[in-house]
Amino acid sequence: MGEAPAFFLDDMQRSFSNGFDLKLKGFETATVIGNKTYVITGTDDPTSTEVRILNKSTGEWVIPTVLGTKPKALKGHSCVVLNEDRILIIKTNSKSNESVWFLEVDTQFIRDQKKKFDTEVVAWSKGVIGNTERPVVISGPSGVGKGTLINKLMKDFPTMFGFSVSHTTRLPREKEQIGVHYHFTKRSIMEEEIKSGRFLEFAAVHGNLYGTSIESVDVVADAGKRCILDIDVQGARSVRASSLEAIFIFVCPPSFEELEKRLRARGTETEEQIQKRLRNAKAELEQGKSTGLFDHILVNDDLEACYERLKNLLSISENMNIAPKTCEVFDLPVDLSLTKVNEKIVIKNAEQKIVLDLSLMKGGAPGRTRGLEMHVIDPFMENGNGCNC
Ligand SMILES: Nc1ncnc2c1ncn2[C@@H]1O[C@H](COP(=O)(O)OP(=O)(O)OP(=O)(O)O)[C@@H](O)[C@H]1O
Numbered sequence: 430m431g432e433a434p435a436f437f438l439d440d441m442q443r444s445f446s447n448g449f450d451l452k453l454k455g456f457e458t459a460t461v462i463g464n465k466t467y468v469i470t471g472t473d474d475p476t477s478t479e480v481r482i483l484n485k486s487t488g489e490w491v492i493p494t495v496l497g498t499k500p501k502a503l504k505g506h507s508c509v510v511l512n513e514d515r516i517l518i519i520k521t522n523s524k525s526n527e528s529v530w531f532l533e534v535d536t537q538f539i540r541d542q543k544k545k546f547d548t549e550v551v552a553w554s555k556g557v558i559g560n561t562e563r564p565v566v567i568s569g570p571s572g573v574g575k576g577t578l579i580n581k582l583m584k585d586f587p588t589m590f591g592f593s594v595s596h597t598t599r600l601p602r603e604k605e606q607i608g609v610h611y612h613f614t615k616r617s618i619m620e621e622e623i624k625s626g627r628f629l630e631f632a633a634v635h636g637n638l639y640g641t642s643i644e645s646v647d648v649v650a651d652a653g654k655r656c657i658l659d660i661d662v663q664g665a666r667s668v669r670a671s672s673l674e675a676i677f678i679f680v681c682p683p684s685f686e687e688l689e690k691r692l693r694a695r696g697t698e699t700e701e702q703i704q705k706r707l708r709n710a711k712a713e714l715e716q717g718k719s720t721g722l723f724d725h726i727l728v729n730d731d732l733e734a735c736y737e738r739l740k741n742l743l744s745i746s747e748n749m750n751i752a753p754k755t756c757e758v759f760d761l762p763v764d765l766s767l768t769k770v771n772e773k774i775v776i777k778n779a780e781q782k783i784v785l786d787l788s789l790m791k792g793g794a795p796g797r798t799r800g801l802e803m804h805v806i807d808p809f810m811e812n813g814n815g816c817n818c
């Protein structure tokens with residue numbers, strides 16, 4: 430059994446009274462991992478959750494690059510270190526489905542990002558209770574019918590699927606709506622946002638920038654829906670290397686001539702743009718079929734037949750139009766302590782005991798940390814529940 434190695438104000442002053450400037454404010458915790466102390470500051474303000482790091486060897490404070498979606502109004506919280514590479518944070522006085530957060534400090538994702546940013550990096554990842562269906566990445570050359578297939582899925586199963594709305598620097602088409610089809614943006618803004626780590630993936634496609642923000646995927650997951658991403662092959666490769674654990678589907682045309690016919694018939698591109706998209710399609714078709722990147726290849730010949738095959742491989746049938754996945758939500762207490770017992774975290778105060786089971790934990794930054802189980806221990810049943818804590 431291990432007690433949470435997190436300190437509150439009094440402990441900190443005692444632990445580091447050897448000359449370091451450790452003037453902690455309210456709602457701060459300090460967590461020690463190796464020779465670094467991670468100070469997490471929460472306030473009422475949803476935007477102001479902050480992290481700073483004290484290097485105990487040098488006595489220097491570092492403000493890290495912070496990636497991921499921050500917890501809102503973190504205020505009261507308790508921490509415990511997991512695997513020496515992340516801090517589990519439980520928000521006090523919160524709803525159970527909003528209470529679990531992770532600050533990754535030395536995972537593979539963080540080590541990769543540190544090389545990219547050449548600074549200290551930490552990343553937030555929200556904990557998701559229960560299991561969610563794997564996201565679906567759909568790629569294929571321009572005009573093959575990806576959007577058409579996705580629209581059919583979204584229309585037939587609106588409570589099951591949610592579309593990840595990408596950012597793009599291309600101009601909107603006549604019928605495209607801001608924030609529905611794309612977040613249309615300027616190249617300079619998107620480049621800055623890419624630098625700041627806002628995107629799960631991005632790529633230059635047909636002369637414009639396209640990218641999936643971490644938030645776009647999180648919004649769908651938060652609604653309890655299965656996320657669908659319509660992205661090019663380069664983007665699919667980046668997502669494959671991420672923690673998202675998606676299913677990858679490549680859509681092919683029955684022939685190159687048919688692809689050209691569809692692209693022209695859509696009437697949304699100039700002749701020059703059509704030529705560019707067709708040139709790129711050749712390379713995309715090669716890559717899509719040969720790299721082993723995709724789990725499934727779908728030929729979009731007859732639309733209805735292709736749609737049936739898509740539904741089959743996603744294991745969905747007509748009667749599955751179920752409500753978004755929800756799990757039981759309960760309140761977490763204002764004062765709580767955390768104790769780590771193997772792969773379980775016991776969250777308790779005088780009246781209540783809750784167990785957070787991390788044994789099936791997966792995913793993580795830059796996305797959600799999934800597969801968590803959380804339940805309240807009934808005090809009358811405690812001896813028979815298999816949890817000796
Ligand atoms: N199986 C099909 N048979 C005939 N036409 C189709 C089929 N699937 C889609 N189409 C038509 O082809 C055109 C291109 O489809 P769509 O816009 O869905 O392609 P896309 O792959 O999403 O393209 P982009 O990558 O450029 O967004 C549309 O006009 C659509 O109605």
Ligand SMILES: Nc1nc2c(ncn2[C@@H]2O[C@H](COP(=O)(O)O)[C@@H](O)[C@H]2O)c(=O)[nH]1
Nearest residue numbers: 571595631632634639640641659660661664
């Ligand atoms: N890598 C990414 N590719 C994306 C994203 N959103 C869309 N796309 C791909 O771009 C082309 C062109 O799309 P269009 O809407 O201009 O016709 C197509 O292949 C899309 O799959 C993204 O976020 N990342």
